[in-house]
Amino acid sequence: MAFEDVQYSMGLPCGQNKTTCTYLGDIAVIKKDRTCHGVKICEFADPELREMEHKSVDPNSDLRLRMSKELSTDNVNYNTFAKYLAAYKTECRYMRDGVQCNGKPILKCLRRHDETVPPSYFIGCTGWRMNEKFHRFISIKENVDLNLLQQLLNGLYEGETDEPVNNCYSVFSNSTKRIYCPHPHRSENTITQGKLMKKLCEVRFSKLIPVDIKSCPFVILISKGIHTHPPPPPNQVPVTIRTRLQELIHQANNDNTD
Ligand SMILES: [Zn+2]
Ligand SMILES: [Zn+2]
Ligand SMILES: [Zn+2]
Ligand SMILES: [Zn+2]
Numbered sequence: 713m714a715f716e717d718v719q720y721s722m723g724l725p726c727g728q729n730k731t732t733c734t735y736l737g738d739i740a741v742i743k744k745d746r747t748c749h750g751v752k753i754c755e756f757a758d759p760e761l762r763e764m765e766h767k768s769v770d771p772n773s774d775l776r777l778r779m780s781k782e783l784s785t786d787n788v789n790y791n792t793f794a795k796y797l798a799a800y801k802t803e804c805r806y807m808r809d810g811v812q813c814n815g816k817p818i819l820k821c822l823r824r825h826d827e828t829v830p831p832s833y834f835i836g837c838t839g840w841r842m843n844e845k846f847h848r849f850i851s852i853k854e855n856v857d858l859n860l861l862q863q864l865l866n867g868l869y870e871g872e873t874d875e876p877v878n879n880c881y882s883v884f885s886n887s888t889k890r891i892y893c894p895h896p897h898r899s900e901n902t903i904t905q906g907k908l909m910k911k912l913c914e915v916r917f918s919k920l921i922p923v924d925i926k927s928c929p930f931v932i933l934i935s936k937g938i939h940t941h942p943p944p945p946p947n948q949v950p951v952t953i954r955t956r957l958q959e960l961i962h963q964a965n966n967d968n969t970d
Contacts, residue, residue: 793896815839871901
């Protein structure tokens with residue numbers, strides 16, 4: 713995996729100076745120094761993820777795979793928890809005499825008169841009365857455990873363990889605006905969203921840009937040290953300068969090769 717596929721967020725402390733680079737044949741370069749800003753992980757992060765360090769991004773790591781498994785919606789419990797959280801967080805917008813309905817979410821069944829179609833379920837509102845439209849209505853598609861959903865909505869869910877279930881493999885760039893992990897998580901008998909926590913890092917990056925970039929169209933990136941966090945998620949935003957320039961990357965040890 714090339715360096716540019718990965719989004720390290722970096723910044724202060726930083727600096728810039730002019731120097732020469734031996735990797736490019738002792739030509740004049742501008743050296744820009746940045747510090748890694750680490751990543752954000754979920755408060756329910758898997759212990760393995762919590763303790764993970766890396767020196768460079770390993771393309772054969774199965775971390776990505778586990779991350780996408782975590783996102784998987786073919787897991788019925790996961791889907792049910794997500795549905796419950798959505799219902800729990802969605803206020804009923806119905807107004808009666810200028811006052812917003814304070815009904816709670818409830819599992820409801822829609823039966824047809826002719827019984828030719830099987831009944832369908834939805835999450836409605838305890839405040840609903842005959843002929844009132846626009847109360848909370850959340851349809852339920854397949855892949856939801858109706859018994860589990862009912863237990864959750866009625867506050868009767870007992871959970872499976874007394875400990876929080878730390879199984880999250882989500883990793884976000886430290887520059888994310890998100891406050892919560894998008895996945896539903898379990899802590900005893902509560903389904904909740906995990907807060908994102910910062911994993912800090914002290915790795916320093918140096919970028920060496922030739923002063924005469926036309927005759928030497930290479931940029932060198934050097935990182936020093938071991939990242940005290942899992943690899944950041946893949947980069948979403950292509951950086952234009954990187955489409956024009958080929959980047960050479962190398963790991964520097966502590967012997968100060970510049
Ligand atoms: Zn150098
Ligand atoms: Zn999470
Ligand atoms: Zn309502
Ligand atoms: Zn780092």
